[in-house]
Amino acid sequence: MTDKKRSKNTIRDVALDAGVSIATVSRVVNKLGTVSKETEERVQRSIDRMGFRLNAFGRGLSTARSYTIGVMIPSLSNPVFADAVSGITQEASKAGYNVMIAATDYQHAAEISTVSTFLERQIDGMILTVADPMHSDALDMLEGAQAPYALIYNQVSKSDRVTVTVDNVAAGDAVARCFHAQGHRVMAMISGSFAESDRAIARRDGFVTGIAALGLPAPVIHEVGFVNLDIEPVLQSLFENQDTAPTALFCSNDLLAISVISGLERRGLRVPDDVSVMGFDGIAIGTHLHPTLATVIQPSKRMGEVAAQCLLCRIKGEGGMQSTLLPFTLRLGESTGRACKQLPADLQTPHKSVHRRPAQ
Amino acid sequence: MTDKKRSKNTIRDVALDAGVSIATVSRVVNKLGTVSKETEERVQRSIDRMGFRLNAFGRGLSTARSYTIGVMIPSLSNPVFADAVSGITQEASKAGYNVMIAATDYQHAAEISTVSTFLERQIDGMILTVADPMHSDALDMLEGAQAPYALIYNQVSKSDRVTVTVDNVAAGDAVARCFHAQGHRVMAMISGSFAESDRAIARRDGFVTGIAALGLPAPVIHEVGFVNLDIEPVLQSLFENQDTAPTALFCSNDLLAISVISGLERRGLRVPDDVSVMGFDGIAIGTHLHPTLATVIQPSKRMGEVAAQCLLCRIKGEGGMQSTLLPFTLRLGESTGRACKQLPADLQTPHKSVHRRPAQ
DNA sequence: ACTAAGAATGTAAACGGTTACAGCATGGCT
């Protein structure tokens, strides 16, 4: 344990120490080619004694593989992404790959610069969520560089870009039907900025067409920023007119839903008695809230795993990649309930009772 | 946009295309040394046209710097770590560094193998949380390799290992005093496994000595695993004997506290009326729970930022590193309250009233 | 005993950059 660190510790030093050529050391380290038992042991002893470790730069330079995959997501603070990353790192490390990570914080410019540095660093592939997968400079760059990648969370229709996600349109539709089945007739949606989230768009589309298919009036849609979600004015606008106020609110993600519920309670509206709220994502904490959060569960960690496996297959040349839609699940938490419950006196109008018939 | 990708795209190709030497291209790319205006423009045009990007392997091999820092944490699913990572990636990327990430899932063996691969990959430094910073093979290895690192969350007493955290002992003490001030006399702690968390140990120590200093009987301490926290038997044991049941519970982290609250309610115990619960970490979601979670807030993201800044300074050779204790804050959420409130009839005994005097 | 196959090992050329050093103009000084 004395001079373990002193010497330069390259493969050459080990070779010298063990009295063999560098090729032999390389063979021992990589367990490749043929090396006699005795030589192998001697080399291994030198390696251990010197604390030698292969230099990934040298190796990467000659093999042109980094055994690194890049991951780019909007934010690490949202558990939905953290869970996916967790699944990715798990699968990657199983396969001997490391993970490089970057968050865009929903900044468009960050996407392109991140992809650029990841390419410089010779990542073998990339898993990412972009703002808009149909018109993305970042993806263009990735494709230009012939770097394999898999999208995650992104919704890709009519494009051969590969993604792992749930069917957000169907999910939006399911939410509409669920609300309808609970007797709701006036619904609305509060969503994260569509410009930063194609999946929010998909969820809205499913929700809107679902509502239309049910023969109900089109819902009011409100957008809020992802970074500092400013709920108050939205709630103000939604609930100032008692005649048009919704009884059911679909929020494009759980974090938003949680803020919305707080906001509603702050205004004296009870959830779900006055307003039902449904989130999207299925973050773990949702089940511990009161009321427990109704939501559309995406299997986030699993999505990360699948994306990683899929990408790794592709990297290893074991066949191409295909988009995967994982099943989502509606969780009927306590934040939704049947419509037509008692409204606070000041919000009650004769109109309401006309709109709200008992559920089918 | 036709052949942007075809050619081999090394610095040599660019040099050839621009009619200069590779040294000149290198100068242009790195904005180093002197290059005439015209040459620079010509080279830049070649670079743009060919879509050339420096190869980090080649560069790293000659400079022996990777501009990468490694981050190793127990888990990404716990927001407290995700927030810290978020702070780290933010600061790192500001400084032109990338972040490699790995989660140990509280597995001891993963620590050493992660550090080992990070060293192979020539990370410039590392930020990590280990199970036991005083006896850590991983840290020994890091020091043996002369790799700069900063701990985060870890509590390091009498050791020159550098860490960024809060004073967990003082925090534990503060919790004891807080409970005491609320009139609690019988307290207990439920903690994540001490073998995997030195900070849990520190929190316990502060809690225990604090309680002793207040002249109260020593609290019962229970350990649960980090992975599948099995709360039920612990609550069973804590509350089966009405005479010794605590009125205040300190949980070593918020996720645990949240589970504990659920468990208590499942047993028909009201929080905080029957039992007060205090967590630790200050995860964002805590304020949206009902009751809102009382907790010790650590500035997690800030801790990540500070650790990163500190490490980067060291990497750049701008002076050494020092441990930093950031201030914690007690948040008195609704999950704690004054002791002596009404117990459910079946849990009520004459004894209790003896133990519980009104608060000072 | 001779040969061919196969095992064990070594040699040296990549891989794609950085950078010390050298070389060549140019221009301003004495």
Next chain:
DNA sequence: AGCCATGCTGTAACCGTTTACATTCTTAGT
């Protein structure tokens, strides 16, 4: 005119691996 400083550019060594190929040595088959 001679000199030096300065600006610009090129040459080539080096960074630490992998790996195709060459070489040497065994060993089994005839």
